[in-house]
Amino acid sequence: MILSEAHELMRKNFRSFAETEFTTEIQEQLDREGGFNWDIWSKMARYGFTGCKLPVEYGGQGGDTLAYVLMNEEFSRICPVLAIYANTPNSLGGGPLLACGTPPQLEKYITPVAKGEKQIVFALTEPGAGSDAGSLTTRAVADGDYFILNGRKCFISGAPIADYAVVYARTNPDLKGSRGISMFIVDMKLPGVSCGKPESKMGISGYPTSDIVFENVRVHKGDLLGPLDKGYSVAMKTLDGGRLGVAAQSLGLAQGCLDEAVKYAKGRKQFGKPIANHQGVSFMIADMATEIAAARELIYSTAVAKDAGDKNASTMCAMSKYYASEMANRVAGKAVQIHGGYGFIKDYKVERLYRDARIMTLYEGTSQVQQIVISRSLLK
Amino acid sequence: MSYSSADINEFRDIWVFCEQRAGKLMNTDFELISEGRKLADERNARLVGILLGGKGVAGIAKELGGYGADKVIVCEDPMLDVYTTDAYTDVICDVVMEKKPEVLLIGASNIGRDLGPRVAARLHTGLTADCTHLDIDMEKYVSFLRESSTIDVDAVKFKMEDTNLKMTRPAFGGHLMATIICPRFRPCMSTVRPGVMKKAAFDQTKADACEIGQYPVRRNADRLRTRVLEVVKESKKLVDLIGADIVVAVGRGISKDVNKGIQLAEELADAFGGGVVGASRAVIDAGWMTSDHQVGQTGKTVHPRIYVALGISGAIQHKAGMQDSELIIAVDSNETSGMFEVADYGIAGDLFEVVPLMIEAVKAAKAF
């Protein structure tokens, strides 16, 4: 796809930011120690990356979906976990609020999130409700002007550093399955809210993930988000944006792997010549590049279709996430292979990219969930 | 009679602006006077220094004669004690417009680069910055081209009587060389970086014979539009690997005497003019130096002007961190060391024997 001048300039800007600010030291420290880099976060806030696609009237930059995709891609190419920093407010964090927040809710919550002053996370998954999110058991019981929230969420990305969480809880136990679920905006500082220990993960260390436990948390009815008992269908609708974001992260990661593999293949000599001159290796590189190019076209077209209101956009988002995440894992695997033994050593970037790639087919809806979404749209 | 920089036949002699700070002449002054002497001889003209400063600055002028100046014009005034653009530009232009030198050379210090363009603009003449080579005599220029360029000199027609100053300088980050001339205006101005031209041998008799002329400064301080509040000297900051101009790196080859090896690297870096000592991964892993010195895949990537590798095997991980250095010198006892593949100059030998010799030779070359 030929990008417009504005989008090319955006890409250049994102790339320059990532290449300069995401230093090797920072990348390695996050991978080793986990935690969260507040310095990079505040820089992202300063330039409006945290509000990339959020509305201008609520402190955002007013960028389109393609701008958001380019941001994820360019950041992820250098450091996938840091791409997640800017991604969350623009997708799962802000999505449900934008879908059905009232103006006072938008003012109170979106504005500080867009400006990077506060962080908001998406709390749907539970120990017993992953792909089958509709079977969640967190309960919200009406009590006058409040709801009492009880339950446990798990694998919530960003929970330990979040200010707010959009929490999905069952408000009507008489309705079966995914019906009877509502959304609440919960202040993480409310009494009864606590986070578990941050998980020790295979990859994307540097963006902490943990459980959130709710023990008799009193949430004001003004913080009910969207229609009562109908939160789940809203949730499903807002997942598109996040899926495309993960697709773009996968794309960037794969590109990063390709860049490393090409560099290594040209420099490493065996049997008297650079390994790039051996077809076993060069053909692998050709395959990697071709898959990346295909993914890129799919993802960019999907971004444009989504903003145009195309009725296939939702399916395309699922296809993009499914294809790009699986592709990134294949490409990362080949990149490690090309590095030979060095690809297994932590001094080499592909070792970390290979581990970071693994989450892409798992979070924000596993590949199998994407397959369900795609096939349903064709077979209904 | 009005001054016109286009009346080129009115201009005569080679002049050098001699910068002083706190009453001390800069080393570049001697380098430019030495170079100016050659040009004056080629042109059959006089070599004149022009020196500005506070009261008593005439006292330091004779030394310029020792390097070849026939005369030094001195402008003494309290307002010239510390450099300001306005005062120095005014006074130099006054003198130049009266005396009309054919050539004016200025050392490209931070001050020279502030002053030179301002003077050239006021005098409506050309200025070429950071020249690395100057010729008046066409034959000398042609032989310079023969040695230092890819031009087929014999296939080109040169006007051998041309006496324009041919000013050669690097362009585009040094990838291209250009020779510039200023054919229609005088004085032809050129700035030259410190350390580029060679200082001649000092001759006391010449110093004693140097003519000193006082030029009355006719300007007053009302004209000054900038005020210097303070001049602060700072001690040299720590240079880090990434910004370093010169890097001398050690590898496993120093194992037989680690401390001596590191010391030799430091001395060599100093001899070159100041640099940073780096190390290969082997040295860091062995605990001989801390990891902030590491050059390579896991360490830092450097692009110094000069990279010297001592006893480094040149594995791909190390090369990845330094192969874009401008000039690479490698010393290793093993002829098949991978460093020799990327080095511009390689010496196969014992670094403990070779490096002390290098230190002496470099020091000697710089002292001249």
Add this chain to the structure above:
Amino acid sequence: MRVYVCVKQVPDTSGKVAVNEDGTLNRASMLTIINPDDLSAMEAALELKDAARCQVTAVTMGPPPAKKMLQELIAMGADDAVLISGREFGGSDTYATSQIIAGALQHLGVGAEDVIFCGRQAIDGDTAQVGPQIAEKLDLPQVTYAGKIEKDGSVLRVRRLMEDGYMTVEVKTPCLVTCVKELNEPRYMTIKGIIECYDKPIVVLDYEALKEEPLIDPATIGLKGSPTNIFRSFTPPQKGAGQMLGGSSQEAVNELVGQLVAKHVV
């Protein structure tokens, strides 16, 4: 208060450079960037704008593609931009270039409160001449090599860097200051800045627009008007494969240092 920032679009000489058969630079093959010192000059101007209301205008002399660079600078925060472009201006050396830019600035108007920022030098020419020469043509005081700038009303206090320290210099507006990379960290563009930059004005000043200005004299601009000309340009002999220096250690060292001296490395 108006702040003018003089900028130049240059080839990226820090990367690999391609040279044509005849020794001239293959500019078409090289990426262009905003000259690094000029980015610092723009950042200095934007910091003044952060502190007090003013209009920041980016000014460049160049061919039409330079418009893209101006858009980037507007996305960075400049209010508007001016492109000085015309056949008559082509081939100018620093003297002629400064004359033209000074003429354009006069045309735009330099008021008593105004400041002109320039980068210290461009990475293609490396002369550091244009800033001071513009100041001379406009008869403005100059402070070069600014490592720190503070503004207090109409007085600028500048830390002028020297090789071994610095001078603190005070100057009143209107004035010209040249900036070095060490002065600041230029900001990135915001997404909103990029979206909106295409709607902000870029004025193109050609020869016709400027010819009435006293500084724009056809005899002193362009290739013909430039006091300096290129006599010859050439490439230094290509860096071939490295040399192994043989003989005894002393002989090898002597050969090495001799070559380094000849190349002006030492």
